[in-house]
Amino acid sequence: MVVLAKRFFTMIKELTQRPYRKRIRVVHKVPIDQEWDKPVSFARIKEELSKSSDIIFRDFILRGKEDIPCSLGMVDGLVDKDLLDAYILRVIMVEAVDDPVFQEMTLKNVNDRLLDLFTPANEVKKIGRLGEAIDGMLSGDAVLFIKESQEALVISARGWSDRGVGVPQNESSIRGPKEGFNETLRTNTSLLRRKIKHPSLRLVSMKIGDLSKTDVVIAYVETIADMDVVGEVLKRLSRIRTDAVISGDMLEELIEDHPYSPFPQVSNTERPDIVAADLLEGRVAIMVDGTPSALIVPVTLPTFMQVNDDYYQRxxxxxxxxxxxxxxxxxxxxxxxxxxxxxxxxxxxxxxxxxxxxxxxxxxxxxxxxxxxxxxxxxxxxxxxxxxxxxxxxxxxxxxxxxxxxxxxxxxxxxxxxxxxxxxxxxxxxxxxxxxxxxxxxxxxxxxxxxxxxxxxxxxxxxxxxxxxxxxxxxxxxxxxPYLSPIAPLRIRAFFQDTFVRAPWWASRKIPDLVDVHDTKSGRKK
Incomplete structure (x- = not known):
């Protein structure tokens, strides 16, 4: 009886615990996970990754002051091979061979010389940890290994196929823009940048998922958003411990305040214009790679009764x-x-x-x-x-x-x-x-x-x-x-500006204080 009672109370505790405070879908770690922070080792990486048929290692020798064995690692289908051939391999194997600087290249200075050589054409970063090299390859970058060195160069050469920017399927608009998010995260952030061309727009990146390593971007306008809300979003996301995050809908369930309530507490939209408008009202957007939509927090009940056409009509x-x-x-x-x-x-x-x-x-x-x-x-x-x-x-x-x-x-x-x-x-x-x-x-x-x-x-x-x-x-x-804001607690200006009615644009001199935001004019909290 004691054991059964203990199990019962343990089950109740797990069910009532906030989702973002517990680990879900636990997976066993593989040996390479224990070596994540060790120095780069080409032999170890090749041993681990060459078991997959889509991993390619292209071996060659740099003939500088001494012969330097190298290898370019990449994932077939995630990199732009034409870009690598034209701006990387052709440069170091053909065009730069007669360069005096290239001819003085040795094992000690090869990474620095190559970094200077590639900088004009590509985004290149020098790394020293084994985990960074694996993350770079599996994320679609090419990694240049110097076989006898404990450093490597990550070269941005992502070039996978993606769906173009199209019309949102679930949020049609009569008079508004016809563009919607797609499954590529960087395309989605660029659509958002086109709407808000201000340096105070912040895009914070992080990875979630022990196996999936899913890229997640948190977007907010620093001069408007409540930084306590931003900090809470970052804290909840960083606490998530799971093997994989396949879509943003999984995050929605993991970060909401009341998981047993039937009412949605996180908004979801396919439209960049809606995300931009929400950011300018002090909210925070969460965009997940592979998901053609963005999550918006915090939200209130009246926001779920508003559509994008409300802001394009009289x-x-x-x-x-x-x-x-x-x-x-x-x-x-x-x-x-x-x-x-x-x-x-x-x-x-x-x-x-x-x-x-x-x-x-x-x-x-x-x-x-x-x-x-x-x-x-x-x-x-x-x-x-x-x-x-x-x-x-x-x-x-x-x-x-x-x-x-x-x-x-x-x-x-x-x-x-x-x-x-x-x-x-x-x-x-x-x-x-x-x-x-x-x-x-x-x-x-x-x-x-x-x-x-x-x-x-x-x-x-x-x-x-x-x-x-x-x-x-x-x-x-x-x-x-509060979920019923600005009805309860009552906020008079927001109630008459953008709740059951929408005030004309010429009468809306300030953003509606549906959430605690900073005044865009004075920088002080309302």
Missing amino acids: AMIVIIVRTIRYWGAAIALLAPSLYIAVTTFHQELLPTPLVLSLAANREAVPFSALGEALLMLLALEILQEGGLRLPKPIGQTIGIVGALIIGEAAVSAGLISPIMVIVIGLTAVSGYTIPYYDLAIAIRLIRLPLMILAGTMGFFGLAIGLYLSIIHLLALRSFGT
């Missing part, structure tokens, strides 16, 4: 569209619960003709209003999930035709009332007005317990569910920022 149009969007979210959350509560417990709230019409429609239905709603929502969720995983043309057909056929068949069979089909259809369409997919999923999850509470206790149960939801939202934090 303010009056944005106010109307945002109002429709918020009403759509409210209908998607409450419509089934209100229908269930009214038809089950509070018929006196409806006009008599409407009550008689509802009773006539539900006379032959064998299920309660709650049972009807649960069956229809289950069918809707199955259709949505099936349509999402199928190819796009087929998925749209399944979603529309399937819903029509199943709804009509259920009504004809007397299993579902026509009014319930209307309520669930309205709920589904209203849910599509929520622009952020993760928030839409959270609304779908919360909708189920609200329906059950409404079906068992009426408006009283619905009120309890809403109160609990609001209390949960008030307790949420995203990197220390």
Whole structure:
């Protein structure tokens, strides 16, 4: 019993511990990991890496004052071979042979002489640790080894194939830019640099993953961002201990404050213009190599109801569209619960003709209003999930035709009332007005317990569910920022500038203080 109790409490402790404070997916270290900080050894590196067929070592001899055996190490498919042949191998084996400086080259000064020789054409760095040489090769650089030296030169010659800058697939825009991130990290940072051409834009690089060594960049504007938030982001990322980070979505789950909350606490976007706008509001962006999107922290609930077109349309149009969007979210959350509560417990709230019409429609239905709603929502969720995983043309057909056929068949069979089909259809369409997919999923999850509470206790149960939801939202934090800011705590200027409405650009003299940022004019905190 003691052992079982100890295991139970250990399991509870692991489940309640913050994800970024514990090690996940532990892997056993290989011998080369223990030699990471040792001096460069060409023999050791070749012994370890030559087991893979895509690792290439090109051996040659530099004929200076003495013969110097060398080898150029690279990964086939990650380097630009034409660049290496034209600017590296041709230079040291053909063009520089008659150079007096080259002819005086010895084993002691070869790295310094080659460093001066390559500097005009390439980014070259001298290294002395074995781990740096392996990292350089596996990251796509070429490494020039002097076989009898404990130093090497890392030559930037990355040239793998990548997808060009294209139109974002999940965040379409009517009037805004049509460019989106791709899977190459350096391309993504260059797109961001084009938006913010100021020296205060900081791009901090780090590697995460014991095996994947995934490149991660943290971007922020130093003169605007709260450095406490930046420090917290860096601390959480540096604490992550895992074997691999394949995409940025994994980091999202590892760094959020409340991992058991259904509400998203990290924003995700494919658009460089949105990232730039968020950075200028004091937020921090996290970009991961191989992921065509960026993570944004901290975030608040109102930011998930905003889209990029809100900032390319006139303010009056944005106010109307945002109002429709918020009403759509409210209908998607409450419509089934209100229908269930009214038809089950509070018929006196409806006009008599409407009550008689509802009773006539539900006379032959064998299920309660709650049972009807649960069956229809289950069918809707199955259709949505099936349509999402199928190819796009087929998925749209399944979603529309399937819903029509199943709804009509259920009504004809007397299993579902026509009014319930209307309520669930309205709920589904209203849910599509929520622009952020993760928030839409959270609304779908919360909708189920609200329906059950409404079906068992009426408006009283619905009120309890809403109160609990609001209390949960008030307790949420995203990197220390209240989740309902600027509603709670109330920040008047931000509330009227860019929350339910968007103020005209000529009236927005300062950035909205949705998070604690530095004033761009005075440099002081607001």
